[in-house]
Structure formats: C-alpha cells, structure tokens
Amino acid sequence: MTYCVGICLKDGLVFLSDTRTNAGVDQIGTFRKMTLFQKDKDLFFTLMSSGNLAITQAVKEILLQGQMLNGKNLWNVDNAHDAAVVVGDAIKQVYDRDHKALEKQGIDFNCNLIFGGQVKGERPRLFNIYSAGNFIEATPETCYFQIGESKYGKPILDRVLNFSTPLNLATKCALISMDSTLNSNISIGLPLDLLVYEKNSFKASKLVTLDESNPYYKMIHQVWGEKLWAAVNSISEPSWSGANKSSAISVPAKKMGAVAIHGQPSKVRQKKAAAATLATTKKTIVKKKA
C-alpha cells in the first residue's frame, strides 16, 4: 500500500509520500511515489501516486516523455488546471491501452494521484486525480488530500490543519500523520520523500528523503508517542460515582434507554426444568429397579 498527503496552504504546498509497495505481505518493494517537474522560473509540479504500480509508472512515463496530449504537456501548459487535465489525459491513454487486459485478469484499473504545484501568474494549486482522469481541487475549506492508507493519519490532520497553517507546522503535522500510519500499518514504510514548496519560488528548495536516521523524523517518532501518552494522562478519568461533576460518566442518554441485560429465556428454563424433572423421575425409577 501507500500513504501520501498533499497540503495546499496560503504560503505554499507540502507533499509527503512513503516508498513501500506490496503485492501481498511476501512481496514488499521500495518504489518512489513522488515525481517532480520543473521549467525554469515558470512552473513547478509535484505528482504523488497510489494504486496499481504498473499503471502509475506508465502514467508517469507519458508525462516525463513530454508526450503531447490534445496539444499539451506539463511543460507548455498555461495554468495548473490545464496541467491536471494533461495528467488526467495520460491516465486515459494508459486506460485505453491496458484496461481490457486487466479486466481479463480481474484486476481493477486503480490509480489515485495527488498533483499540485504552481504556474507563473497563478497561486499554488493542488488536485486529487482519479482513475477516470477526472479530478477535484483543494480549496481553503478543504486544504489537503490523502491517497492510499489515509484513515490512520486523518484525525491529526483534521484537528490541526487549516488554510492559514504555516508551512513548518503543516510539515510537522504531516510527519506525525505519517508516523501514526507507519506505526499501525506495516504496508507503509520508510524512507519518506518530503517536499515543502514555498509560494512563488518555482523550485524545490526544501526537499529531503527521510529514513530512520534523520534527526527530525527520529525525534518525532520518539517524542510523539510520549506526548500522546501525556495528553491522555492529563485528561481526568471517568467518574462513575458522579462525585466529580465535570467528568461524571453515569448520566443516562436523553433519547435512548440503557442496554438491556438478557437473562436465560424462560422457555429454555422451563424445558430445562422439565428435562431435570424427567431425569429425576428416571433416576427414581432406576433406583426403584435397583
């Protein structure tokens, strides 16, 4: 599996991807899921991929070759929206080539991408591109996308991120989200590729590949568990007696009664009693005979 997160903020973009792929737990591989495209000081794009690796590599190849798709490629587009259309068209081309053969093998055409960046004259933009080549764009209200094993690391993003979050805080948050995912799911693995793109820079000034020896990642991995522990400990325990009003837990719900406690059904009891009587009678008879 895969876990990638892309965040679109006031000040720029954050991209983080793991590098583990698998086809069953006995076929683990290491493949990069992040690809970077740059043209002078005019445009900068990042692509992160999840899904069937043969499909996503084929899409990447079309884009890197600069094939013209309806007259466009990633180096001649006027804006990031048109670039997302180019990526979508590349997916459609791979679909046309491979989907029948995949169907015959019972394999889904599975390709889920995060694509974002900036074209001169525009703000940074971020897209989630689906298997059909269609896509949605991040907005100030929903400023991040995840692909792959997204659920473990979603709560922390939901609590911390908004459009005005500074890049450094968002980076920290993305790494915590990744660390939680790594901790709970072995199909996600180090190293991680991280790019923090600063608005209007048109370059990858903050780009790094993190493994277990990276001081910052190591610190997050160690400290986050402790911090979470401390946070849990600092919350008061439930007060079943209700003595502590703010943590009273035995307050019944308004619209729903308590869970019923089911005793042995009476029919069963009766049958059992009847069986017991019968047994006693039999025993008595046996005794009498003896």
Next chain:
Amino acid sequence: MTYCVGICLKDGLVFLSDTRTNAGVDQIGTFRKMTLFQKDKDLFFTLMSSGNLAITQAVKEILLQGQMLNGKNLWNVDNAHDAAVVVGDAIKQVYDRDHKALEKQGIDFNCNLIFGGQVKGERPRLFNIYSAGNFIEATPETCYFQIGESKYGKPILDRVLNFSTPLNLATKCALISMDSTLNSNISIGLPLDLLVYEKNSFKASKLVTLDESNPYYKMIHQVWGEKLWAAVNSISEPSWSGANKSSAISVPAKKMGAVAIHGQPSKVRQKKAAAATLATTKKTIVKKKA
C-alpha cells in the same frame, strides 16, 4: 458503518460501540450493536456486531432465544471458549439459511463480531468472531479488537494500551479512539454504549449510554482536540538550516538518493525549437510576400 472496540485487561473488559447504521448516506439509522447476556453469578457475556444488520440481528435472535446449537447455548456453556463456539454456530446457521439468496443479490455474507465476558472459574476472555463462525482470542500481547471503521482510532490504542492498563485509563482511551473516529467519519454516530466489566463481578455495574450531553464524553470531545494541538505545538519545528541539530531535517537518507527534478525532455525542446524555426521561416516568407 460501525465502530466497536473491545479490550481485555488484567482487571476486566471494556466494550464500546456506536449506534449508527447506514445503507448509503441517505439511509442512516440508529441501532444498538451491543447485547448483554447474564446468568446469576455464573456468567456474563457481551456481544458487539458489525456488518450486514439483517445478518447480525438474526445471529443475535438465535442467541437470545437460547436455541440449542450442538447441545449448547449461551446459558449452559462451561467456559467462554465454548460460548464463542455457540456464537460461531449461530452465524453458520444464518449462513445456511440466507447465503444463497444473498449471493443472488450480489451481497456479501458480512458479519464481524466482538464477543467476550467471563464464566465462573475462568478469567475474563475476549474473541473476534468472523463471518465463517471461526474466531481468534485476545492475548496479553494483543489485548484489543476493533470491528467496523477501525483505522482512525487505532493509533491511539496502539500507543496507550497494554494488558496491565487500568480499566479507567482504558475506558478513557477507548472514548478518545471513538471520538477521533466520529470526528473523521460521518458513518459513525452517537449515542455510544459503554460497558466496563470488572473481573469476577458477573454483572454490568458500569454500563452507560452516552450522548452529546454526557459530561464526560462532552469533556473528552472538547479537551482532546486542544490537548492534541498542544502536543503538536510542543514539538519543535523542522530545522531546514540544520542549526538546531536535534530537529535537523535536511540530512540525506543513507540508502536512497534525493528525488530527481525533471526538466523539459530534450526531445521536446528540440521539436519545439524546430517548430519555432519553422514558424520564423514561415513568418519571414509571409513578410516577404507582404
């Protein structure tokens, strides 16, 4: 969907379930997923269910009626393992009755249960029972089971729980896990059914249904977000310059190079140049003609 968590500890058991069911977002319902079985001071069982509601209700009905399954029901078993076998047999009975009709409709026979409790003379035990009626038991090494939407709330359980965790701390942790899930997935909903079973009590002394007005749940819901925020804030930010050694992030990985940055492919550039030359030539010709 559903989220239920069951925890088996040194001092007893914790069971927590939500009450939302859905068949698409436009068919939301409220159904209890927790059922309790008690016999005097001899045995106490809790069943929590996820999957197809028609299936899980049918299983529950067989158990509540006390039907004999290979001569056993939940009120005459000698130990908790045999009780889990009874629950498994109930699933098999529903399967035999319904699976062909379900197959015709293209519906999976989906039934995933957490079942646990205590029989006099034994320690408390906890099982995860699958659609086939087979099951696994919790151990001191893996002391909890989740069913339904399990991923959002797994990281916090992984960080906090072990077999020696006190019941009150485990209860708090289960509620935080549930709150994180509720926050990130609308298919999980209040009220919650909570049972904290104390070892050798053979009764549901700590049983409550929590809604949004419950003081303890309300406090967790409000405070946990703040605590998480504070924990994130208390971790230092990445140092890209490397000035702060403990949070230096720009340290390259040992076995993997940096992500490549792809410029415009040279072939495309050449073609473009050729096209530009051609255009210039054409313009020149046009000019000459004009």
